[in-house]
Amino acid sequence: MTGAVFPAPESRNSGAPVFIVGCGYVGHRVAVLEQACGAKVLALARSDRSAGRLRALDIQPVPGDLDRPDSLSGLSVGGALVYYLAPPPPDGAGDPRIEAFLAAAGGDRRPVRLVLVSTTGVYGDCGGDWVTEDRPPRPMTDRARRRLSAENALRRWAAEEGVGWAILRVPGIYGPGRLPVQRLRAGEPVLRHEDSPFSNRIHADDLARACVAAGHSDSAGRIFNVSDGSPGTMTEFFFEVADFLGIPRPSAVSREEAGRVLGPGMLSYLAESKRIDSRRIREELGWAPLYPDLGAGLPASLNLTAADAALMEGR
Numbered sequence: 001m002t003g004a005v006f007p008a009p010e011s012r013n014s015g016a017p018v019f020i021v022g023c024g025y026v027g028h029r030v031a032v033l034e035q036a037c038g039a040k041v042l043a044l045a046r047s048d049r050s051a052g053r054l055r056a057l058d059i060q061p062v063p064g065d066l067d068r069p070d071s072l073s074g075l076s077v078g079g080a081l082v083y084y085l086a087p088p089p090p091d092g093a094g095d096p097r098i099e100a101f102l103a104a105a106g107g108d109r110r111p112v113r114l115v116l117v118s119t120t121g122v123y124g125d126c127g128g129d130w131v132t133e134d135r136p137p138r139p140m141t142d143r144a145r146r147r148l149s150a151e152n153a154l155r156r157w158a159a160e161e162g163v164g165w166a167i168l169r170v171p172g173i174y175g176p177g178r179l180p181v182q183r184l185r186a187g188e189p190v191l192r193h194e195d196s197p198f199s200n201r202i203h204a205d206d207l208a209r210a211c212v213a214a215g216h217s218d219s220a221g222r223i224f225n226v227s228d229g230s231p232g233t234m235t236e237f238f239f240e241v242a243d244f245l246g247i248p249r250p251s252a253v254s255r256e257e258a259g260r261v262l263g264p265g266m267l268s269y270l271a272e273s274k275r276i277d278s279r280r281i282r283e284e285l286g287w288a289p290l291y292p293d294l295g296a297g298l299p300a301s302l303n304l305t306a307a308d309a310a311l312m313e314g315r
Helices: 024-036 048-056 096-105 141-160 181-183 204-215 234-245 255-261 265-271 279-285 304-313
Strands: 018-021 041-045 060-063 081-084 113-119 163-171 171-172 201-203 221-226
Touching: 018 024, 018 204, 024 041, 041 048, 041 304, 048 060, 060 221, 081 204, 113 141, 113 204, 141 163, 141 221, 141 234, 163 171, 163 204, 171 204, 181 234, 201 204, 204 221, 204 279
Parallel strands: 018 041, 018 081, 041 060, 081 113, 113 163, 163 221, 171 201
Antiparallel strands: none
16 A cells, blocks of 8 residues: 555644544545544434444444434534535535535534535536646536535635635545446447547545545645546446456447437536546645556455445435
8 A cells, every 4th residue: 555544643633523424435434544543433324224334333323314404403513523425415506415514513513624525527528638626617517516516605604614624526436336337237338439538536445535634634725636647538447347347348339329329327427528637635635546547446346345335225
């Protein structure tokens, strides 16, 4: 392993309790890293079933449902380091979930710092350009607009409350249980290489480490791109995963034919092309990916733990 895995002991947030909103596939990994440093970890749980899963992982559940703001009235994250990984609702232009959380987390109940996981989708289509955090957002899809709305809500709230923050803009996440195995086995086609846009990705373990690095940063407010630094086309991704798993490569179709045979979700991803520049988080926080490309990350994506499987079932 290379790169700093755990936060430095001199971090101003060392010793603070950790509160995770969206303690699922990546959030659990954040919890494990923080627990290894001795932190007490709590997480929002919207059901008894979710609470039971968290207890089994030595994470203290706190009842609350982001879709029911009244359930958050007694919530207190005062003095905690908060990691917010919950997605926005599946429709609408904004993110009422984070707005409900922030409304409950102000005043004497405010945290010492909040790290929000967002998406590189807020940049929209960049024509294959390398993209830094200085590029103005131009989301093209409603899901990306909801993410940008969450970012803006956090920045407004943090300015009013005087809370430090970090926003991580993240591309496609892969890891154990997060490979397109079913799609490949079903033989669904992909766009031919010459028509395929650039895409980016990050291994779940590396994203968790980036979250912790941002959580223990001293910056008042900063946006960081998080990517393994090895962009490629979506077609290359599917081919490399198929080769690694010993599954036949999918057939490749033209862009015209793709419009007829691919679903709207996949087509929306193929409408955007960008290469994510992650130098800022590397230079400012000392983060470096353990898995800088698929060749390194795929072997670390085979063994799905029981905890992963349970948390991926839903909240």
